[in-house]
Amino acid sequence: MRLFIAINFNGETRSRLLALRDELRSHSERGRFSLPENLHLTLAFLGECDERQTTAAKTSMDEAVFDPLEVDVDCIGRFKRDGGDIWWAGVRENKALLDLHQKLTSGLCSRGFSLEKRKYNPHITLGREVVTETLSRPIEPFGETVSRIDLMKSERLGGKLTYTSIHQKAGG
Secondary structure, rough: OOOEEEEEOOHHHHHHHHHHHHHHHHEEEEEOOOHHOOEEEEEEEEEEOOOHHHHHHHHHHHHOOOOOOOEEEEEEEOOOOOOOOOEEEEEOHHHHHHHHHHHHHHHHOOOOOOOOOOOOOOOOOOEEEEOOOOOOEEEHHHHEEEEEEEEEEEEEEEEEEEEEEEEEEEOO
């Protein structure tokens, strides 16, 4: 199974993210834009996992104690790529979010996972292979209080990229 640990959003935050995605789409020549149900904030990407690794990921989540935390979106930006950029909604860095990320990655690494070494850049992907003249910019901040994280399975069902929660951990 292809897995990642994520924060999923409530309806109001998801609607605001969709408005950003739709605005980007309307100003783009082309791109593959995220489905509404797939908008999330990745905390750790695990990749292909067997049953043992899936159990280890669940244990790492269960051991990551955290209090509910604020997640605020405050900009849109991009990662430059040949053939079209990856556009995202940027999340304002905060200590609680970075601490949660660190707890998760420490627990995962101690259980044998090889995770990306680059600095954590919290964001929500709005589109891939996007060609647009739009510029990265700050936006009016919005967000929510997050009190749960999910272990997500990624798969193609009927040609559609589908993310399904297979384990949850509540904060508090």
